Amino acid sequence: MRPKDPDVLIVGSGFSGIVAANVLADHHLDVLLLDENVHVGGQILRSVPERLGTQTAAVSDGVRRAGFRFINNLQRKKVHIMNRAVALGIYPNRELLVEVEGKRVLVLRPKIVLFATGARERFLPFPGWTLPGVISTGAVQILMKSSGVLFSREILIGGAGLFLLAVAHDFQKNGGKVMAVLDETPMTNKLLLLTQLVHHFSKLTQGVGYIAHLALAGVPIRYQTRILEARGDSQLKEVITSKVDRSGSATEGKKKAHETGALAVGYGFCPNIELPQLAGCCIEYDETKGGWVVKVSDQLESTVENVFAAGEITGIAGALKSLNEGRIAALAILRRLGKISEKDSSSKFERLGRERRQHLQFGRCFNRLYSVPDEAFRQIPPETIVCRCEDVTVGDVRRAIEQGCHTPGAVKKATRIGMGPCQGRTCGPVLYGLIAAYIRRSPQEIPLLSVRSPTKPVSMSALLTCDVP
């Protein structure tokens, strides 16, 4: 039997999703909130006991508290929540295919869809990054926040950007030992950011707080330092690093070996645009927003009517922007469904719009910190695996490009890159970077890999429960 179609279906229960759900439910709309995780709250609002002592990157505690309040209100406001629900696909007229608990597949036809699918981490592969013992900075943070588990006793942290510092800080605070934080990018980038953060005082003090804490604990922070290689037979044993110059070239003769069984890496964030892309929404490239993002109007409507987008997928800028955009999207949806008049809401829109522009400005500074130069992609050795699912190497990709495959789709057909269970979510951004670097084009000239339904693996037994007329 088909469940009743909701007025509004929200995909993703992070900040944007829960805030929008709260506002919409206040106006007695029938809201269905989907999330792939077992918990509501997304990556920032993982339900941690306060005594865990972890903090979240670039979110002051007040924001987190507000977030948990929004979550608590959802039930009282009768928002329908579906956890372990995966949106597998979206078809014309907002017809969605949703897998629930790995067991059944539903078809839903809401009046409005709000995508709030968040972001994932970016990577810059190096030989040995597939070895057990090498993990993402995000996963290290999630282990601490959700389960109170340290990935290891000691850890080396590397990559690019401020999130490395947040993870290092939390790891130390929870009793682990951070050997060093190694950042690809130059320190002057950070100083530049500090000068632009005067309007974002809480973020500024938090960043400075991390650095001070790590300095006190004696954790070295090294800039312009790249992870060249991870070594070990079947488990990480040693990490080789090198200094890099401003163009992204590793400097000869300045290599260093670190003995460690644990290495966490992260190179910034990448918006989860696959579902909006499948829905036919225009996806645009904007380096200052963190790459490919959903193109939205001031009201956060995508280029497809009645499909809205909020949060990191419209530009990476952190939880405060997501919270703000959850509100804007909800107001726009209320207007569309005739629940509030344009006249009554225009001053609210103006205020929220002003706030949004400030958050976007913060994002512009922030995303600059993570930008990896083309030369860094050209320097990845050929034996390095890019696609972890299908074991496709940089050499394989390079050969395909030399044979004339100048689009990600063509390289995919030639090499099977992006054809595994993650469907190119991990290797896709790397592939775009490799092609742009090799054929010397700007990233916006490289078309995205196509997305097809089902967007994530689904079992046949679940699919067969689907009741399609």
Place this chain on the structure above:
Amino acid sequence: MVQDLRIPTIKRKDKLQIYVNGKPVTAYAGETVFSALQASHYTKFNRSKKLAAPRGALCGMGVCFGCQVSINGVKSQRSCMTDVEDRMEVEIDET
């Protein structure tokens, strides 16, 4: 015995037992299979398809499918997206 990697200051919920390749392993309610495995120092979860090289988790948030294990006889389950249950049987490739 090697100490587990749980942060000692955190109060845990119900203590459970899961089986990893038939061996009893302690876990706590509210943990994911991924975190219970990591807490007990398991880092090798499966092997890659083409090269059969050992692999562990990467993203920890359901994106990369690197942490797939067999749970109660069902293959290719993302351990980071599944909560532990008492007497759950988990199969990993730890060789």
